[in-house]
Amino acid sequence: MTRKTFSLIELLVVIAIIGILASLLLPSLAKARKTAQASVCKSNLKQITQALMIYAMDNNNYAPADTKSSSTNLQWHRTLSVKGYLDFNAQNKKTIYECPNGKEFTNNWESNYALNFRLGRGNNNGGSNLDSNHFQYLSRMYGDNSSDTMIIMDGYSTFRFILSTDMVDSKLIEASPNVARHQLRSNISYLDGHVGTLSYSQLLTKTDHLESFWTP
Template sequence: MPTSKRWGFTLVELLVVIAIIGVLISLLLPAVQQAREAARRMQCSNNMKQLGLAMHNYHDTYKKFPCLCYLDGNNNPSYQGYSAFVQILPYIEQGNLHEQLRVASSNFLNNWDSNSTIQNLRAIKIDAFVCPSDTTFPASTAWLANGPGCNYGLSFGATTKWNSLSNQNGMFRQQNGAQSQETRMADVTDGLSNTMMASEHLVGDNNNNSLMNGNSSEPRIGSDPGWNPPQFPTQTQLNTFGQTCQGITTHNSTNGCQWIAPIPTQTMINTVATPNWKYPDCQITGSGFSADRDGIFTPRSRHPGGVLAVAGDGSVKFVTETVNLLTFQCFGARNDGKPVTLP
């Protein structure tokens, strides 16, 4: 009887092929991850571009940029007012949400926790305020932590004083009693292209019992460094304060949860320290909700090497972690007389 040959792989050949495929996959995965991050970063850049355009459209309508905080009519604390992001909702295709908030708050005279309707509205996720590179703020039923997430903050400048008009040198300012303090383009004397409008921050994990690992915007609760004046601190002053804060574990973890709240770590950042500062963000004293206190709330992101920022002219820039401290501080100030061009 004729015999037939049977073709196939030996066990050794099969193992070699599997090993080669494994090596190729290991080489391919970083490239895939980089491609995904590039796509996420592009989406984040588009979000910031839309934020800049919305601010310009608001300015075209009202001849001024929105105030950082619009207080309600019941003399409640600043954190219960309404953020500038609420004011630009009609300019990011969220006019219906803005109108619902206006009606539910009696034309913004009642704070953002005054009734269940506002609580439900503020929990609506707005993709334009969320960077896809960051994690998602954990869902919560707590009355102050039921936010949908917010990764962008408007700049109040190179100062730790978030609620002091005399020190706020950024593009956006706080309200002074019943008098709102909006900024006009003409007030940005350093030039719109040389002044930061907004940048990124990271969401927390809603867990005050343990610190997040790695790069985080969770503010530690420290002590007053006693800077005088509180603008443009030196690198030595920052290092001393940062080292003190690094040893503190008490912190807030609800950062980046509310686009409606007009306070640092929610809808505000400052440019006191460089992006992704090696020390943790730190507020000077304790607070009732999140970080409604003075402190360092520097831009942070999950993008490798730096953060995205939108300038006053609406252009989006990538600011590296290695940017010169004074250059970055001046980029955050609207009228310090030192216009800078980022590398």
């Protein structure tokens, strides 16, 4: 009985076919991976948002105030965790404040998610009061346009806040990581509790700090 063997040409054809199939599958696998990462991010945002809303219910409808300093515990996400509204990992190992597409951080005052500056550090001119530890200029977490007002979203680098003046290319698509890091979209939670996304082009229009996206 003669045993059939593959010729060199046949082997090369098989290898070529496998290569073609792999090249067709890899983009789909990469897209599926990015979709899964975006889903994990949305889940993180949902849990953080729920904690923020419960905190606000217990604190006259205000989100945690924040300071620029890293030498105190007065950062919005640390306040949530220190006061027991959300589990906190002091070593920042796979914490809920870490986006799968975000920047790895080593300090517990950093976060991949950014709070609406109008809720935790805003002033009455649309700027950021970097030393705010009071509520003089802050917006409360309720309003007539709760489905439009952002609470928290993907931030750039490891900054804990995002401002209307950050809606520019340098923050949205050029920073490392950028805001629109989920296939040119950013995950966002809103005052009514839902989590959605906005595209890079949509975010570019969110520059007025008085519009409902920023101010309840």
